[in-house]
Amino acid sequence: MNRLERAEHALKEPIWGCKMCGQCVLHDTGMTCPMTCPKTLRNGPCGGVRPDGHCEVIPEMRCVWVKAYERSDRLPLWRGHIDNLRPPVDNSLEGTSAWVNLFTGRDKQTPPGWDPDRVEPAP
Numbered sequence: 001m002n003r004l005e006r007a008e009h010a011l012k013e014p015i016w017g018c019k020m021c022g023q024c025v026l027h028d029t030g031m032t033c034p035m036t037c038p039k040t041l042r043n044g045p046c047g048g049v050r051p052d053g054h055c056e057v058i059p060e061m062r063c064v065w066v067k068a069y070e071r072s073d074r075l076p077l078w079r080g081h082i083d084n085l086r087p088p089v090d091n092s093l094e095g096t097s098a099w100v101n102l103f104t105g106r107d108k109q110t111p112p113g114w115d116p117d118r119v120e121p122a123p
Contacts, residue, residue, distance in 0.1 A: 005097045022093025023107045028081040030071025035089075037064040042086040087114060 005020075012018035012033075016026055019035035025042070026033065034042050038057040045065040048056030053066045072082035087110040093101060101107040 002097075004100060005095065008097050008099055020095050020098075021089060022096040022098050022101050023087075023090060024098030024102070025086055027075070027078045028072075028084050028086065029068040030073070030075060030082065032064060032068040032071055034064060034068065034086075040089060041065070042089055087111075 009018070009020050012024070012026075013020070016031055016033050017036050018024065018026070018033045021035045023042075024033075034040070037046075038055065038061075039046050045063055046056070049063045049066060050056060050059065053063055055061045055063050069082060073079060087108075090109070090111070093106070098107065
């Protein structure tokens with residue numbers, strides 16, 4: 001891990017619980033790291049949210065996406081970004097600097113065949 005990655009991790013992990021996936025979307029998710037979801041989902045709840053808003057996998061934990069939706073409304077600059085369709089997690093970026101990946105455009109590269117305009121809605 002280089003200096004920039006260490007600095008980014010030192011800032012983001014204690015404040016937002018970031019997992020350093022290299023594709024940070026904190027501004028889209030109400031400053032909530034989606035990688036803290038046990039299922040590492042990047043596009044909203046899995047459908048297993050308990051009636052009390054807690055996680056189906058870790059019942060004592062509040063659903064990451066419930067928190068993200070609530071928090072996203074408090075960020076006027078990025079209001080509505082919670083609805084952005086985010087690409088699948090690129091595990092090859094884990095531990096790298098999201099800041100560098102954003103600057104270089106690496107965080108926007110998607111797997112072959114992934115086209116957000118062709119995603120079919122769930123039945």
